[in-house]
Amino acid sequence: MTTCAAPIRAVIVxxxxxxxxxxxxxxxxxxxxxxxxxxxxxxxxxxxxxxxxGSERLIRDVLARDFDAARIDAVFAQAMASYQRHYLAINGSRTTLFPDVIEGLQALAAQGLRLACVTNKPIAFATPLLAQKGLAGYFEIVYGGDSLARKKPDPLPLLQVCRDVDLAPAQVVAIGDSSNDAEAARAAGCRVLTVPYGYNHGKPVQDIDSDGIVDSILSAAAWISSYNAECMQTTHAQANQLI
Structure with missing residues (x-):
């Protein structure tokens, strides 16, 4: 557990x-x-x-297995349109929830935390996917990779959430699986927790600069509860010293 700077009041997932x-x-x-x-x-x-x-980088990286940069530029618009058409047609059909996601979101909500989802997936893909998997109702804010001028690892989406919920970044924690999430959170001034089962661009999560590795969203909820309890104890101790 890291030292308490301020109680956590919102979570970006x-x-x-x-x-x-x-x-x-x-x-x-x-x-x-x-x-x-x-x-x-x-x-x-x-x-x-x-x-x-993000989708743009994904398409370019996949095409780079076969094409040089000039060829990628030449076919990019066609490839992107094709990919988007195929993805929208199958969005969610083979996607599965990781363990304890629903339970974790319920535990976060039960703590009175405000919840936002920030993803680099285009918003046209993210919104129906959240609804299809029963997640949409947990989030008051959802930003996709094309919702704002810049996407993660830029801090802009996280800072926008902080403005939306009228909280200082120190009162917000991000939960993610990759260095993108951690870099965005650090640059924004937010706490960050990392799950170990995700993608992280094929690199070990242990290399990510985060405040902790948690087994699941449910474990993240427990971490936040303990963190806030420690903050409360620290505040009470400081108040007693002033008496």
Missing amino acids: DLDGTMLHTVPDFELALNGMRAELGLEPVTQDIVTPLVGK
Whole structure:
């Protein structure tokens, strides 16, 4: 447990790799796009480390297996349109919830915490997916990778949430699976917790600069509860010293 700076009053949760295992959907949509370009299919092992930096980067990285930069630029608009068409057609069909996500969101809500979902997935994909998987009702704020001028690892989406809920960044914690989440949180001045089961661009989560690795969203809720209890004890101790 880290030293208490301020009680946590809001939580920003990532989507892909944190709440939902979406790689099977990515695989299906990307291979639909690749087939239209006359390319061989890719596997989930190839796709997984490419997830998390937004659709534009995903498409370019997948095409880079076959094309040089000039060719990628030439077909990018066609490839993006194809990918979006395929993804919208199958969005959520093979996506599954990670363990204890619903229970974790319920525990966070029970603590009176305000909840936001910030993802680099386009908002047109994220919103129906949250609804389909029974997650939409937990979040008062949802931002996709194209909702604002910049996406994670830029701090802008997290700072926007802080403004939306009228809280200082020190009162907000981000929960994610990748360095994108941690870098955005650190730059914004928020706390950050990392789940170990996600994607993180194929790199170990132990390398991420976070305030702790938690087994699940439910474990994150327990971490926050303990953190806030410690904050309360510290505040009471300081008040007693002034008496």
